[in-house]
Amino acid sequence: MTGPGSAAGTVPSDRAGCLALDAADPLAGLRETFHLPDGVIYLDGNSLGPLPRATAARLAEVIGGEWGQGLVGSWNTAGWIEAPHRVGDKIARLIGAGPGEVVVADSTSVNLYKAVWAAVQWQRAGDPRRDLVLCDRTSFPTDRYLLASACASLGVELRAVAVEDVEHLLDDRVAVLALNHVDYRNGRLHDLPVLTRAAHEAGALAIWDLAHSAGVLPIGLAEAGADIAVGCGYKYLNGGPGAPSFVWAHPRLVDRLDQPLQGWLGHRAPFDFAPEYLAAQGISRFQCGTPPILSLAALECGVDSVLAAEPLGGLAAIRAKSLALTGLFSGLVAGPVARHGLVSITPDAAPERGGQVALRAGGDLDPYAIVQALIARGVVGDFRAPDVLRFGFAPLYLRHVDVWDAVQVLGEVLDTGRWRRHRRAHRSVVT
Numbered sequence: 001m002t003g004p005g006s007a008a009g010t011v012p013s014d015r016a017g018c019l020a021l022d023a024a025d026p027l028a029g030l031r032e033t034f035h036l037p038d039g040v041i042y043l044d045g046n047s048l049g050p051l052p053r054a055t056a057a058r059l060a061e062v063i064g065g066e067w068g069q070g071l072v073g074s075w076n077t078a079g080w081i082e083a084p085h086r087v088g089d090k091i092a093r094l095i096g097a098g099p100g101e102v103v104v105a106d107s108t109s110v111n112l113y114k115a116v117w118a119a120v121q122w123q124r125a126g127d128p129r130r131d132l133v134l135c136d137r138t139s140f141p142t143d144r145y146l147l148a149s150a151c152a153s154l155g156v157e158l159r160a161v162a163v164e165d166v167e168h169l170l171d172d173r174v175a176v177l178a179l180n181h182v183d184y185r186n187g188r189l190h191d192l193p194v195l196t197r198a199a200h201e202a203g204a205l206a207i208w209d210l211a212h213s214a215g216v217l218p219i220g221l222a223e224a225g226a227d228i229a230v231g232c233g234y235k236y237l238n239g240g241p242g243a244p245s246f247v248w249a250h251p252r253l254v255d256r257l258d259q260p261l262q263g264w265l266g267h268r269a270p271f272d273f274a275p276e277y278l279a280a281q282g283i284s285r286f287q288c289g290t291p292p293i294l295s296l297a298a299l300e301c302g303v304d305s306v307l308a309a310e311p312l313g314g315l316a317a318i319r320a321k322s323l324a325l326t327g328l329f330s331g332l333v334a335g336p337v338a339r340h341g342l343v344s345i346t347p348d349a350a351p352e353r354g355g356q357v358a359l360r361a362g363g364d365l366d367p368y369a370i371v372q373a374l375i376a377r378g379v380v381g382d383f384r385a386p387d388v389l390r391f392g393f394a395p396l397y398l399r400h401v402d403v404w405d406a407v408q409v410l411g412e413v414l415d416t417g418r419w420r421r422h423r424r425a426h427r428s429v430v431t
Ligand SMILES: Cc1ncc(COP(=O)(O)O)c(C=O)c1O
Pocket: 107, 108, 109, 110, 140, 142, 143, 180, 184, 209, 211, 212, 232, 245
């Protein structure tokens, strides 16, 4: 059965309606490709994706066979040295880039530093008056910290602004616009093509952090003409805790970018062991040191878990289901949210929504305790200080019925006040 429409679309009015949607879901079969613990509804794949079933066997092969037996020869015989590019090529298919344009290296934090430093240097070489970097003031903290440190080392100003104001603030002082594609806290999806165009019209370069969009929605980097992008391997790409990051730079620009961490693997001929640094052609120059082969193997399995959707409609099908799940959650949760004074801070309009829904809990509600009470009942979301409950909806393994059941649990936790038992004087280190 379906009930009244919400801003998010028509939502089923009972559990059977959700089961019917699951029965018609083209991506339903992919759930089996993940290890999901019994009794858990996992709404945190936007923080750490779950374990693909293929990963453990693949890592056993890499450890036992390639490392154990092949030893150092595996750099050549097992494709280790090409792995950053091989996995990069697979990620390229998910972000709208071409083969040879993406490399896996380092962390998102480190890649962002390299990217902004290189972009500002290039801009200032052309016009030294460009001494300003704009970023979103709600960006993930590591972005702010690293942009600030790159700007400080280059002697340029960093200004954190509201994304709504960016188009008015772009002028001939701006060297770089650096934005999060999806806001990590409220889940707002920023308009990458429009903001990239606005940056270019002002002569600025556009750098995007795709941490919360890669693997859950089509991005179309090349089509939008973006300049540089970085992103996470461990969220929707299911690459495992601390999975390495990826970086892309537009082919028209990449060979002009001198990134600051000039390590031997970004060299044109690393095994010449030459005394002078000579940057590699193309995106290879964004590599720095030895690639983490075990983590890369796990990341490749994670990326493959997303690419498995290609024959089933690919990112368009993933995005359609993602919007259906976030819309369903928003519609179902509206009752409990209103009863208990929570507020959804995620945009209702589908084109403005990433893959998550965030609720703000004010008054005497303790959002951390609410999340702990949910986890105790098998519904895993997360808390983002100071007052946000965040729920991610990864379409590869979540069902509509999971959304229904999760909302029932949230309603009970709030209605019964059970969350009060989870109040703690101290929070865990990781929230
Ligand atoms: C938007 C964004 N950028 C960067 C990061 C983290 O980067 P790193 O993998 O370097 O810790 C996160 C982590 O959640 C994030 O949400």
